[in-house]
Amino acid sequence: MTYRCKLDIFEGPLDLLLHLIKEQKMDIYDIPISVITRQYMDYIEMMRELNLDMVGEYLVMAAELARIKSKILLPAPETEDDWDAGGGEDPRAELMRRLREYQRYRDAAFELRMKEHDQQQIFVRGSDIQIEESSEEKEMVEATVFDLLKAYQKILDTKEFEKDYEIEISDMSVTDRIQYIMSILNASESITFESLFTVLNSKQEIIVTFLAVLELMRLKLLRIQQTRHFDTIRIYKSADQETQDEILADYHRTVEAEPSDL
Secondary structure (H helix, E strand, O other): OOOOEOOOOOOOHHHHHHHHHHHOOOOOOOOOHHHHHHHHHHHHHHHHHOOEOOOHHHHHHHHHHHHHHHHHHOOOOOOOOOOOOOOOOOOOHHHHHHHHHHHHHHHHHHHHHHHHHHHHOOOOOOOOOOOOOOOOOOOOEEOOHHHHHHHHHHHHHHOOOOOOOOOOOOOOOHHHHHHHHHHHHHHOOOEEOHHHHOOOOOHHHHHHHHHHHHHHHHOOOEEEEEOOOOOOEEEEEOOOHHHHHHHHHHHHHHHHHOOOOO
């Protein structure tokens, strides 16, 4: 049975490009199109392998990157000056403009979230408030889906899958892994993303577990954080037991109502 995961937690192709630029410490004003196109296509291929239901915007951006790359490969203008002085505008210019504009919106949204967080720390005069102090507490940042995809690929790279011709039928399902992950989180404060895959030895088990994490993110039952970008990812539950039961009960009804070939 093929499992197709339809998720609405992917931000969009510009988010993926900004993620790659940040990950590779690239200059947004001088993007190496050939490198970023190859890395972008690697993520697209990873999504296809996971059977994720991607929106057309990702494929449109892939075509746009291919177009820019092909224009750059064309013979350079006869002048030795910049593109603007010689033979027209740099093919990357429009993409860089869109990325800079999108980055400004993201920065503004982050500032608004920080202001909201600061406002939540203001308490009106009333009863005494006890604040727990912890010298080991570190500021956490939200991890994106692309951070998870990167961590997922690292896990695959560290695993050695045996190739044989023995056919094994696995009973593991996304629903089972969802219950398993939530049972762990209800028994502990948090877990690392990597720990979910430690005892898994088949690629199918790893894929099913990763899809379960994505589903729980979509259901807003998980909070994914890290001390800084590209660092160890930790998973926290984001709902109490009663809320979990309600959301998962609705999820099970939806899954049971879907056609069996999905």
